[in-house]
Amino acid sequence: MAGRHGVAELAAGAAVLLATVGFVAYAAGNTGRSGAAGMRLLARFDNVGTIAPGADVKIAGVKVGSVTGSTIEPATFLATLAFTVQGDIKLPTDSSATISTGGLLGGAFLTLTPGGSDKVLAEGQTVAITQSATNLEDLLGKFIFNVGSLAEATQKSLDRQAAQGSAAPGAAPP
Numbered sequence: 001m002a003g004r005h006g007v008a009e010l011a012a013g014a015a016v017l018l019a020t021v022g023f024v025a026y027a028a029g030n031t032g033r034s035g036a037a038g039m040r041l042l043a044r045f046d047n048v049g050t051i052a053p054g055a056d057v058k059i060a061g062v063k064v065g066s067v068t069g070s071t072i073e074p075a076t077f078l079a080t081l082a083f084t085v086q087g088d089i090k091l092p093t094d095s096s097a098t099i100s101t102g103g104l105l106g107g108a109f110l111t112l113t114p115g116g117s118d119k120v121l122a123e124g125q126t127v128a129i130t131q132s133a134t135n136l137e138d139l140l141g142k143f144i145f146n147v148g149s150l151a152e153a154t155q156k157s158l159d160r161q162a163a164q165g166s167a168a169p170g171a172a173p174p
Contacts, residue, residue: 038065038084042126043097043110048079049133051099051108057083058100059112064089067110083110092117096129108133 048070057065065085072079085091094115101108112127121127 038086039089039121039123040068040082040084041091041121042124043081043083043130044073044076044078044126045081045097045099045130045132046078047099047132048081049099049101049108051081051110051133055107056109057085057112058109059085059089059114064112081110085112090120091115091127093119093121093125094129095121095127096131097127098131099133101133 051067051070053067053069055067056063057067065083067081067083069082070079071082081097091112092115094117096113096115098111098113099108100111115129
């Protein structure tokens with residue numbers, strides 16, 4: 001009887017282990033971090049925002065590759081993204097790269113816009129035309145600052161008009 005429990009426990013443990021290995025293999029294959037195939041390219045940005053390795057690379061909204069890494073260049077303080085695109089896609093040398101987000105809560109991804117040049121980028125080359133990530137907090141801060149400045153300027157204008165009105169000879173008291 002004790003032998004049957006041991007075999008059942010061993011079989012249950014093996015099933016759990018197999019399911020775990022299957023899950024890990026699936027996750028590794030679908031994160032974009034495992035040996036991403038395709039042509040490797042680079043792009044330099046002032047700000048990469050929240051984009052991270054494994055993020056999608058898209059052309060016209062269609063996934064064509066993955067971001068494979070990011071580094072900072074000590075001399076220029078620019079962030080360099082390394083990414084791959086499918087080998088059958090030939091990007092013109094005047095293509096551009098933009099860091100985009102999928103809405104307020106969406107993740108960041110890299111958008112490529114093909115140019116019109118007859119020359120194409122080769123393995124390891126850099127996309128020269130880039131647009132950095134837009135920081136939502138910075139935009140909100142600028143908006144609030146501008147609204148505050150506008151309110152202050154309006155109040156000063158109203159105060160000046162009121163002072164001019166009360167200083168005019170024969171003006172009726174307010």
